[in-house]
Amino acid sequence: MISLVERLRAELGPDAVLTDADVTDSYARDMMPLAPSGSPLAVALPDDVPGVQAVVRACAEAKVPIVPRGAGSGLTGAANAIDGCVVLVTTKLDEIVEIDPDNRLAVVQPGVINLDLRGAVEKHGLFYPPDPSSYDWCTIGGNLSTNAGGLCCVKYGVTTDSVLGLDVVLADGSLLRTGRRTVKGVAGYDLTKLFIGSEGTLGVITQATLALRPLPQAPGTLVAAFNATESAGAAVARIVREGVVPSLMEIMDATSIAAVEEHLKMEIGAGKGCAALLICQSDAGGEAARRELTAIEQVCADSGADLLHTTYDLAEGRMLLTARRAVLSALEVYGAWLTDDVCVPRTRIGELIAACERISADRRLRIAVVGHAGDGNMHPTIVYDPTSTDEFERAHLAFGEILEAGLALGGTVTGEHGIGKIKRDWLEREIGPIGMRVHRSIKAALDPENLFNPGSMFAME
Amino acid sequence: MISLVERLRAELGPDAVLTDADVTDSYARDMMPLAPSGSPLAVALPDDVPGVQAVVRACAEAKVPIVPRGAGSGLTGAANAIDGCVVLVTTKLDEIVEIDPDNRLAVVQPGVINLDLRGAVEKHGLFYPPDPSSYDWCTIGGNLSTNAGGLCCVKYGVTTDSVLGLDVVLADGSLLRTGRRTVKGVAGYDLTKLFIGSEGTLGVITQATLALRPLPQAPGTLVAAFNATESAGAAVARIVREGVVPSLMEIMDATSIAAVEEHLKMEIGAGKGCAALLICQSDAGGEAARRELTAIEQVCADSGADLLHTTYDLAEGRMLLTARRAVLSALEVYGAWLTDDVCVPRTRIGELIAACERISADRRLRIAVVGHAGDGNMHPTIVYDPTSTDEFERAHLAFGEILEAGLALGGTVTGEHGIGKIKRDWLEREIGPIGMRVHRSIKAALDPENLFNPGSMFAME
Numbered sequence: 001m002i003s004l005v006e007r008l009r010a011e012l013g014p015d016a017v018l019t020d021a022d023v024t025d026s027y028a029r030d031m032m033p034l035a036p037s038g039s040p041l042a043v044a045l046p047d048d049v050p051g052v053q054a055v056v057r058a059c060a061e062a063k064v065p066i067v068p069r070g071a072g073s074g075l076t077g078a079a080n081a082i083d084g085c086v087v088l089v090t091t092k093l094d095e096i097v098e099i100d101p102d103n104r105l106a107v108v109q110p111g112v113i114n115l116d117l118r119g120a121v122e123k124h125g126l127f128y129p130p131d132p133s134s135y136d137w138c139t140i141g142g143n144l145s146t147n148a149g150g151l152c153c154v155k156y157g158v159t160t161d162s163v164l165g166l167d168v169v170l171a172d173g174s175l176l177r178t179g180r181r182t183v184k185g186v187a188g189y190d191l192t193k194l195f196i197g198s199e200g201t202l203g204v205i206t207q208a209t210l211a212l213r214p215l216p217q218a219p220g221t222l223v224a225a226f227n228a229t230e231s232a233g234a235a236v237a238r239i240v241r242e243g244v245v246p247s248l249m250e251i252m253d254a255t256s257i258a259a260v261e262e263h264l265k266m267e268i269g270a271g272k273g274c275a276a277l278l279i280c281q282s283d284a285g286g287e288a289a290r291r292e293l294t295a296i297e298q299v300c301a302d303s304g305a306d307l308l309h310t311t312y313d314l315a316e317g318r319m320l321l322t323a324r325r326a327v328l329s330a331l332e333v334y335g336a337w338l339t340d341d342v343c344v345p346r347t348r349i350g351e352l353i354a355a356c357e358r359i360s361a362d363r364r365l366r367i368a369v370v371g372h373a374g375d376g377n378m379h380p381t382i383v384y385d386p387t388s389t390d391e392f393e394r395a396h397l398a399f400g401e402i403l404e405a406g407l408a409l410g411g412t413v414t415g416e417h418g419i420g421k422i423k424r425d426w427l428e429r430e431i432g433p434i435g436m437r438v439h440r441s442i443k444a445a446l447d448p449e450n451l452f453n454p455g456s457m458f459a460m461e
Numbered sequence: 462m463i464s465l466v467e468r469l470r471a472e473l474g475p476d477a478v479l480t481d482a483d484v485t486d487s488y489a490r491d492m493m494p495l496a497p498s499g500s501p502l503a504v505a506l507p508d509d510v511p512g513v514q515a516v517v518r519a520c521a522e523a524k525v526p527i528v529p530r531g532a533g534s535g536l537t538g539a540a541n542a543i544d545g546c547v548v549l550v551t552t553k554l555d556e557i558v559e560i561d562p563d564n565r566l567a568v569v570q571p572g573v574i575n576l577d578l579r580g581a582v583e584k585h586g587l588f589y590p591p592d593p594s595s596y597d598w599c600t601i602g603g604n605l606s607t608n609a610g611g612l613c614c615v616k617y618g619v620t621t622d623s624v625l626g627l628d629v630v631l632a633d634g635s636l637l638r639t640g641r642r643t644v645k646g647v648a649g650y651d652l653t654k655l656f657i658g659s660e661g662t663l664g665v666i667t668q669a670t671l672a673l674r675p676l677p678q679a680p681g682t683l684v685a686a687f688n689a690t691e692s693a694g695a696a697v698a699r700i701v702r703e704g705v706v707p708s709l710m711e712i713m714d715a716t717s718i719a720a721v722e723e724h725l726k727m728e729i730g731a732g733k734g735c736a737a738l739l740i741c742q743s744d745a746g747g748e749a750a751r752r753e754l755t756a757i758e759q760v761c762a763d764s765g766a767d768l769l770h771t772t773y774d775l776a777e778g779r780m781l782l783t784a785r786r787a788v789l790s791a792l793e794v795y796g797a798w799l800t801d802d803v804c805v806p807r808t809r810i811g812e813l814i815a816a817c818e819r820i821s822a823d824r825r826l827r828i829a830v831v832g833h834a835g836d837g838n839m840h841p842t843i844v845y846d847p848t849s850t851d852e853f854e855r856a857h858l859a860f861g862e863i864l865e866a867g868l869a870l871g872g873t874v875t876g877e878h879g880i881g882k883i884k885r886d887w888l889e890r891e892i893g894p895i896g897m898r899v900h901r902s903i904k905a906a907l908d909p910e911n912l913f914n915p916g917s918m919f920a921m922e
Contacts, residue, residue, distance in 0.1 A: 182804040185873040193654040214704030243675030288749040343643040375644040412646035445906035
């Protein structure tokens with residue numbers, strides 16, 4: 001009897017199956033240092049749908065678990081290998097199959113890079129909104145599996161809001177087609193949205209039909225600096241209450257600002273004593289954009305902003321966004337980082353930031369607060385010395401205390417990163433035993449042998 | 462041993478359990494004449510969540526199926542009784558539990574009337590978009606169960622796009638809480654969207670947390686008359702391609718216009734020789750609305766519109782919407798009606814209308830085409846004489862031929878009404894055997910005894 005690796009090589013060709021530990025190790029982890037990972041038996045890189053089906057069938061027969069993986073930009077360990085598994089990497093299914101400008105949709109394979117899709121549809125005057133921070137290297141497949149968000153969400157929603165249908169290889173190797181090419185459709189259960197965000201536990205996504213939007217107008221950008229984080233939080237809550245819907249509303253605290261200024265050697269103009277910066281954009285165009293940004297300006301002024309600056313200069317707006325997007329990598333000037341993604345009701349942002357300040361003091365760790373203020377989805381990011389076991393342990397504790405604080409404020413433990421292998425216990429705490437039972441029954445129904453990513457998101461027992 | 466009816470009376474009180482056939486008959490059908498219906502054993506009207514749980518537990522023990530029901534405005538027979546079932550009516554759970562303007566959300570029970578919710582949130586400057594034609598009498602519970610749409614969808618999506626979380630009574634009587642109160646959240650599978658549109662086959666929705674939007678600006682309205690339906694279809698496709706997103710884009714064909722003019726004794730100004738009317742609105746406000754409507758006007762003129770009229774007068778705009786909304790009831794001047802809700806890619810609307818014209822000629826039946834042109838979701842409506850078996854049979858055949866035409870154009874058999882008891886075979890045709898297997902496995906996982914609405918949407922064997 002041939003071994004599983006031999007069979008995979010026969011099916012996919014020898015170059016598409018990696019077993020050298022030095023190489024497979026680079027497919028064993030994502031970007032979350034806390035999450036456990038194991039050593040895969042092999043890494044399979046099929047380049048077409050029959051190849052994916054062949055891997056699934058071979059692993060099912062051999063009773064070897066499969067961990068599906070995109071680019072590995074995840075922040076929960078969902079794509080981390082488990083011992084003896086096959087890591088099924090979808091990056092070689094990287095074709096943009098179709099762009100249909102007349103019906104505003106695109107059909108893509110999972111390995112397409114988010115940025116490449118954005119660029120390709122932009123040529124047709126179209127817009128694919130989801131823009132996670134890793135958009136220049138993460139794949140659409142990973143975005144679908146985690147239901148990724150980004151800066152766009154305050155106006156345009158998360159990944160699931162841009163998906164019309166999926167092709168998914170199921171645990172028996174069969175190919176399920178969900179959804180449709182029309183913008184509306186209610187035939188049967190919404191299987192599309194069930195697979196989106198299922199983090200590789202229910203099947204392998206091999207194609208997606210995505211809904212596109214018209215390319216928005218060039219954005220106007222507003223920056224407001226506050227000398228107290230509570231004032232910035234209050235401004236966000238008031239903007240929501242006033243009914244303004246900017247296309248972007250981000251917050252950076254003093255630690256984030258300092259890191260970016262040091263890392264990028266740039267002056268973002270927050271000034272001395274600035275505790276928090278709000279960055280807002282409107283892509284409504286013309287007078288509508290001016291109306292929105294004027295309303296936001298007024299609210300920020302009323303909430304005690306020290307400094308207000310609005311620009312319709314694209315380069316300046318882009319520079320501010322670059323600064324915001326650079327926060328995580330900028331924090332590396334201080335050490336390694338761990339980032340949370342709690343999401344709280346928008347009225348509770350100030351309280352969440354205050355909680356992070358308390359945790360930072362208690363645990364004697366630098367915590368930078370940055371995030372998507374417009375939807376209450378915050379990324380408190382803990383900086384630690386990776387060579388110090390003690391600091392790493394305190395960072396781990398702080399990570400959990402931030403989740404705790406988010407739940408206590410009526411929030412969720414994950415706004416856009418997911419559960420993966422790091423927040424399993426937190427999923428149970430958030431959704432309770434009945435929710436867990438329903439999760440397990442759906443998983444058992446679709447993947448009875450627990451083939452896909454076993455133990456990720458939740459354990460079956 | 463006491464009977465099920467005695468037990469229900471003991472649990473809910475005698476007035477909440479109806480068994481008189483004259484009365485229960487009025488709960489046995491929805492608005493779709495084609496769908497089969499049976500005689501219920503009883504109709505239960507609990508007024509709180511423990512009451513719903515008591516009905517579910519009692520029926521589960523007695524192995525008596527439950528058909529959940531809202532107001533009965535559905536158009537697929539999903540809420541139609543089956544012989545010997547208990548119809549569980551949720552109209553008495555009719556409380557708006559909370560409106561939170563600061564976080565733009567509302568918590569409601571399923572029996573709240575769509576119009577009542579709209580009015581209540583409007584007082585806070587907020588907007589609940591889903592507006593099915595029956596919005597003045599349908600319930601939120603029914604809207605959730607069918608994932609209802611309406612005129613708003615072209616800009617604001619369907620019901621599922623406005624829901625943050627649900628409470629659902631499961632087949633064992635336990636209460637599942639899905640989702641959250643935050644605008645983002647990806648903890649676990651998206652159970653909220655799985656239950657939305659499940660047409661009462663997976664559980665009974667007892668509460669929903671709904672996302673609200675800021676109240677839009679007062680709309681500007683444009684009407685364009687075309688002397689050929691293909692020109693109207695071409696105009697819709699070009700508006701989509703140009704990247705304009707109106708807040709409403711409806712189409713009425715000559716039959717619809719004539720019915721409304723006769724029924725409402727009003728002149729909607731289509732003029733002689735008008736084959737189709739497009740009604741578009743923009744709620745973007747001010748200059749943005751003018752820009753959108755001017756762009757649409759230009760496309761309509763280029764596509765051969767004979768008559769173009771744009772108004773910012775609210776009363777006139779409302780009158781045009783009233784005319785559009787009156788089509789179905791207006792058709793009753795000619796006889797009874799059967800309405801389809803096929804949804805096709807927006808470039809194929811002209812072809813769908815042409816197919817309906819052919820079917821109308823072949824089957825010698827008046828077919829009015831009206832619908833949500835902006836998302837390709839059309840309601841070809843067949844008029845027939847209910848006293849003529851022959852006409853009813855031809856109407857039935859025409860109903861199926863329209864579904865066939867929709868599928869052949871790359872569409873779906875249902876854009877917003879659902880499958881229910883009328884389109885079961887069509888669900889299977891649309892999604893295929895693998896899709897059906899997944900549906901059955903999820904149904905079996907969540908409702909192993911097939912307690913909820915058995916045989917609706919699909920049969921288990």
